[in-house]
Amino acid sequence: MNNRISSRSGSPVYPDSYYAATAAEAPGDPALAGDMTADVCIVGGGMTGLSAALELSLQGFSVVLLDAEAMAWGASGRAGGQLIVGYGATPQAMEQLMGREDAREAFQISVDALQLVRDRISEYRIDCDLVAGQAELAARPEHMDEFRETCELLAGEYNYSLQMLDREQLREQLDSPVYHGAWFDPRGGHLHPLNYAQGLARAAREAGAQLFSATRVLDIQQGSSPRVVTSGGRVHCRQVVVAANAYLANLLPGIEKRILPVGSYICATRPLGAQAGELIRNNMAVADSKHLTSYYRMSADGRLLFGGRTGLTQKQPANLQQVMRARIKHIFPQLPDPQFDYCWGGNIAVTMNRMPDIGRLGNNLYYAHGFSGHGILMANMAGKLMAQAIAGEAGRFDLFGRIRHRNYPGGTYLRKPGLALAMLYFALRDLTG
Numbered sequence: 001m002n003n004r005i006s007s008r009s010g011s012p013v014y015p016d017s018y019y020a021a022t023a024a025e026a027p028g029d030p031a032l033a034g035d036m037t038a039d040v041c042i043v044g045g046g047m048t049g050l051s052a053a054l055e056l057s058l059q060g061f062s063v064v065l066l067d068a069e070a071m072a073w074g075a076s077g078r079a080g081g082q083l084i085v086g087y088g089a090t091p092q093a094m095e096q097l098m099g100r101e102d103a104r105e106a107f108q109i110s111v112d113a114l115q116l117v118r119d120r121i122s123e124y125r126i127d128c129d130l131v132a133g134q135a136e137l138a139a140r141p142e143h144m145d146e147f148r149e150t151c152e153l154l155a156g157e158y159n160y161s162l163q164m165l166d167r168e169q170l171r172e173q174l175d176s177p178v179y180h181g182a183w184f185d186p187r188g189g190h191l192h193p194l195n196y197a198q199g200l201a202r203a204a205r206e207a208g209a210q211l212f213s214a215t216r217v218l219d220i221q222q223g224s225s226p227r228v229v230t231s232g233g234r235v236h237c238r239q240v241v242v243a244a245n246a247y248l249a250n251l252l253p254g255i256e257k258r259i260l261p262v263g264s265y266i267c268a269t270r271p272l273g274a275q276a277g278e279l280i281r282n283n284m285a286v287a288d289s290k291h292l293t294s295y296y297r298m299s300a301d302g303r304l305l306f307g308g309r310t311g312l313t314q315k316q317p318a319n320l321q322q323v324m325r326a327r328i329k330h331i332f333p334q335l336p337d338p339q340f341d342y343c344w345g346g347n348i349a350v351t352m353n354r355m356p357d358i359g360r361l362g363n364n365l366y367y368a369h370g371f372s373g374h375g376i377l378m379a380n381m382a383g384k385l386m387a388q389a390i391a392g393e394a395g396r397f398d399l400f401g402r403i404r405h406r407n408y409p410g411g412t413y414l415r416k417p418g419l420a421l422a423m424l425y426f427a428l429r430d431l432t433g
């Protein structure tokens, strides 16, 4: 249950999780030693950085990618794996923020992101347990009205149809008494995020990208010929891509205040045998509509992978198993005492407006982060958009540049006490409606 990389053998390993235990490969990329030259240097080897590395290499750029730990060591290798079309912001909120035309285009980009991930899985033959079907569950009766309104808007204005399920229709698929209905997206789904990201890394290597692990970037010296300074050497390049997301810390002074790293946790039960097929009959991935969401799905070997936010800080709570056990027991009373084989956590980067922050500093430093819990699809797309912008095709990239992002109040140090207050507020709202 640790979040830190182990250096027992001197080489990076993934944090203990169901994904690490069922990973296709162990981390194997070398650390950078000495100086290198490349067209583009990418900081961060999660889905954003790997996606950019693949696209840029395919377009003929020389690419060096550096990760402080290992490929997919961060959120990309720990996520719930849910493929959710759209963003943390509702379409209604997007329209207020960007106007309907840009909101429509942004929504279509997330639909295209789903296709991008599916295409990569088939083109690069990535074995990652892909399953179709994803739903949001109404935790309170009034949430069904909000769902209906969103479904109508999406069908009428965004050319995207979701299915509304009433309480009984939902119960036929999900054997829980606690929900009031759902919207269901047959096109969404779930996958094993670490194995998907490892497949992406393999594709990027085969396309020519040079990937380095155990190489922390300490400084980025901007200018017409940027230098990326690491623990083991320097990379001289023409363009820099920063894809460090919730693990960015102070690498981009000023920009980091736009995102808040929030801890999210998952526990994997022991395999449930015949009971596995009974809990979620259509095998969809689900998330509930609470402010402090619970999200869950079945793994390929019949475990319940149950995730959510639990506490008031990024620190993993000491009673994590107890909290998750109580939530599962409430949702599935037929599982009164679930036993866990793995529990782990990671950081999600959340923006104030719940839209990703994708932009450029000067004319040669690109960054993308703040996917606000919707990064499996959009991190892949953001990597592609940055690669396209570097190649001179910036239309869709610039659309995100037009979104106004605000800093979290309190700056670097006071953002965390602010988070504690916000979590307390949301926990109370979940209780009181």
Ligand SMILES: Cc1cc2nc3c(=O)[nH]c(=O)nc-3n(C[C@H](O)[C@H](O)[C@H](O)COP(=O)(O)OP(=O)(O)OC[C@H]3O[C@@H](n4cnc5c(N)ncnc54)[C@H](O)[C@@H]3O)c2cc1C
Residues within 6 Å of the ligand: 043, 044, 045, 046, 047, 048, 049, 066, 067, 068, 069, 070, 071, 072, 073, 074, 075, 076, 077, 078, 079, 080, 081, 082, 083, 084, 215, 216, 217, 218, 243, 244, 245, 246, 247, 248, 251, 264, 265, 266, 295, 307, 345, 346, 347, 348, 349, 368, 369, 371, 372, 373, 374, 375, 376, 377, 379
């Ligand atoms: C528990 C959990 C559950 C989630 N569930 C879902 C889900 O079901 N669906 C969904 O859509 N999204 C989900 N997300 C969010 C999603 O995983 C992320 O949005 C997405 O993976 C972000 O990818 P990334 O490449 O931008 O960042 P990351 O995968 O976090 O990668 C960032 C990388 O940057 C590296 N790095 C940081 N600083 C430096 C430095 N100075 N030098 C070098 N390298 C550095 C890190 O080591 C890390 O490997 C979840 C996240 C978590 C934590």
